[in-house]
Amino acid sequence: MPSLSEAFRGHPVYLHHKHPDFNSLQKLPDSYAWTTQPDNHIHPNSTVPVIDFNHPNAPNLVRHACRTWGVFQLISHGVPISLFARMHKATLALFSLPLHQKLKAARSPDAVSGYGRARISSFFPKLMWSECFTIIDSPLQLFLHLWPQHYAIYCDIVMEYQAAMEKLAAKLMCLVLASLGISKEDIKWAGPRGEFDGACAALHLNSYPSCPDPDRAMGLAAHTDSTLLTILHQNNVNGLQVLKEGEGWVAVPPLPGGLVINVGDLLHILSNGLYPSVVHRVRVNRTRQRFSVAYLYGPPTNVEISPHVKLVGPTRPALYRSVTWNEYLGTKAKHFNKALSSVRLSEPINSSFDVNEDESNDLEVVQLDSP
Numbered sequence: 578m579p580s581l582s583e584a585f586r587g588h589p590v591y592l593h594h595k596h597p598d599f600n601s602l603q604k605l606p607d608s609y610a611w612t613t614q615p616d617n618h619i620h621p622n623s624t625v626p627v628i629d630f631n632h633p634n635a636p637n638l639v640r641h642a643c644r645t646w647g648v649f650q651l652i653s654h655g656v657p658i659s660l661f662a663r664m665h666k667a668t669l670a671l672f673s674l675p676l677h678q679k680l681k682a683a684r685s686p687d688a689v690s691g692y693g694r695a696r697i698s699s700f701f702p703k704l705m706w707s708e709c710f711t712i713i714d715s716p717l718q719l720f721l722h723l724w725p726q727h728y729a730i731y732c733d734i735v736m737e738y739q740a741a742m743e744k745l746a747a748k749l750m751c752l753v754l755a756s757l758g759i760s761k762e763d764i765k766w767a768g769p770r771g772e773f774d775g776a777c778a779a780l781h782l783n784s785y786p787s788c789p790d791p792d793r794a795m796g797l798a799a800h801t802d803s804t805l806l807t808i809l810h811q812n813n814v815n816g817l818q819v820l821k822e823g824e825g826w827v828a829v830p831p832l833p834g835g836l837v838i839n840v841g842d843l844l845h846i847l848s849n850g851l852y853p854s855v856v857h858r859v860r861v862n863r864t865r866q867r868f869s870v871a872y873l874y875g876p877p878t879n880v881e882i883s884p885h886v887k888l889v890g891p892t893r894p895a896l897y898r899s900v901t902w903n904e905y906l907g908t909k910a911k912h913f914n915k916a917l918s919s920v921r922l923s924e925p926i927n928s929s930f931d932v933n934e935d936e937s938n939d940l941e942v943v944q945l946d947s948p
């Protein structure tokens with residue numbers, strides 16, 4: 578089975594622009610000014626559901642949130658707040674390094690790990706006001722470049738965070754599957770105790786520096802994640818927004834200790850379109866730097882993911898063909914927002930939504946009907 582790094586390397590996206598030193602930019606350069614004003618309207622009265630992991634009705638709450646939003650905020654998940662604090666300290670330390678030091682761990686053109694721009698940058702004509710550091714498996718080699726003396730303390734924090742996320746992701750998978758009426762025994766790679774041992778994951782550390790002209794800039798453009806689930810922690814600065822069908826962009830305010838859980842494209846496929854992968858983006862602001870740590874979680878790279886048999890029937894045929902994560906990463910690298918429709922077996926019922934013209938159009942929004 579290809580490792581996740583190999584899977585990404587097999588489907589490179591090339592990002593040609595030089596890395597800027599954001600701190601030295603007093604004015605928004607043209608290359609960062611999104612010519613069509615991004616849709617700055619935020620739906621004021623809508624709130625992403627907040628779910629307590631230990632709530633007796635959690636599966637139903639998750640089902641409702643995933644069907645109607647494709648995202649929820651999770652509380653009482655058992656990951657100590659002190660670990661988030663240490664992870665954010667490490668993230669801050671990393672992005673505060675001088676540019677020349679960060680570039681020592683720069684992502685090579687065909688690789689995914691290391692310092693660079695968001696991978697989705699290549700699909701947009703304008704640049705994004707953000708920096709990204711991707712870690713798959715051990716951070717050791719990368720951190721040796723960044724902190725030749727002090728790499729060990731940062732490695733320990735990241736590895737502790739990865740271990741906590743791996744454990745939480747397996748528990749979340751059981752909850753999400755239960756919410757679909759699927760047990761862990763129905764998923765071959767779940768393992769006997771639902772530990773999902775073969776799962777693969779990548780960690781995205783994201784930094785969104787304060788910006789001299791935030792209304793015309795974009796931190797991270799609208800996209801869906803190619804994962805089963807994404808587990809995201811944000812510092813206490815607003816910026817994350819999700820697209821709610823029929824309503825528009827809705828802010829996802831940081832909740833102390835809360836985690837944002839995104840439905841990714843592979844869960845969209847596995848749920849036969851019942852749980853739509855959430856379209857999200859990040860806006861920046863004039864005064865405060867925003868950080869986030871995203872744990873991108875998926876199956877073993879060679880496992881076929883298809884609409885689960887329990888969610889397929891005479892009135893609801895399989896809407897997607899089966900794909901491995903490895904193959905889907907290739908599809909995403911080629912088709913980006915049209916990747917889901919490209920593995921769709923029948924015509925989408927409704928495949929468009931309004932985003933501005935700078936943003937790639939035609940992310941797929943599935944009209945849900947009862948399973």
Ligand SMILES: O=C(O)CCC(=O)C(=O)O
Pocket residue numbers: 781783797802809811817857858859868869871
């Ligand atoms: O920074 C955020 O809140 C979002 C990050 C994100 O969407 C990603 O890393 O895929």
Ligand SMILES: [Fe+2]
Pocket residue numbers: 800801802807857
């Ligand atoms: Fe994302």
